[in-house]
Amino acid sequence: MSLSHLLVKVQQQDGTQWPQSNTPHRLQSRSYVPPPPASGCAAPVGWSGGVSVPQSVGLLGSAHFCSPLFPLLLPCTTRVASRPPARPAFLSQRQKDETLSQGALHPCGINMAKSAEVKLAVFGKAGVGKSALVVRFLTKRFIWEYDPTLESTYRHQANIDEEVVNMEILDTAGQEDMLQREGHMRWGDGFIIVYDITDRVSFEEVAPLKGLLEEVKKPKHVTLVLVGNKADLEHARQVSTEEGERLAAELACAFYECSACTGEGAVSEAFHELCREVRRRRMVQGKARRRSSTTHVKQAINKMLTKISS
């Protein structure tokens, strides 16, 4: 999904539309020709239009109230501008004070003091369905039509393996320039690379993206999940499941084939697994750091003892 000046259509589960009263400005949208929808992805009967997100209203501060996705993203998800605020939105002053003094309290009532922060960035060729996947994960709904993404960031809180995880999810633009891309790669803790199973070129772009990630994150290990999207378009498939699995094995990452459209193939699991992997890696790195500082202390003590005894 794109930023504020994009035309967005959301297929709500109940088939209703967002009220037009939410759409003070109708905006010009660049043309985008979506792939032919599979039968499972047909628009609901009576579906006739979408809502526009007004560009004139910025997305910083309280502007997320204007997003058509805003009601969908409550209570645990907030949409923010290109850089997320330091604290989650929707806090009252009292809550803000408590957050500052105790490091606790999320609008969902979950204690944030014991929660982990994970920054996830989604990459892939333009049109592979990055935004659709993010929105499917956050809202369990599917976006039908929109323009190419500029860049969107979402905050989302989830309970993964009985631990609270605060995610910041960056939906990157398929057409971003190299400078932006490298910046986003530096920003992220974990990455989802998406390709479209009906578009071989998008699959061929995965390995170079991983290569760039490794260059940018050097010497850190790149925490990654590979997703083959649009699994509902079996009739137009250009990349087999086996090829996806082989590539994931080469890249040493988890692999999911799924459809943002129908929801098949564990979209949420891909995001959750990435969070788990980020946390595992942090634990390993933390232990390694502790081990190396213990080794330093031991070496210093040994040196002192040698000096004293000589």
Ligand SMILES: Nc1nc2c(ncn2[C@@H]2O[C@H](COP(=O)(O)OP(=O)(O)OP(=O)(O)O)[C@@H](O)[C@H]2O)c(=O)[nH]1
């Ligand atoms: N049939 C089908 N269509 C999909 C699926 N996911 C996305 N699409 C469609 O593919 C088109 C592109 O989806 P986006 O989510 O905008 O792709 P993107 O990767 O974010 O594109 P950029 O913002 O240009 O980088 C849209 O028309 C979507 O409706 C899917 O799982 N199945």
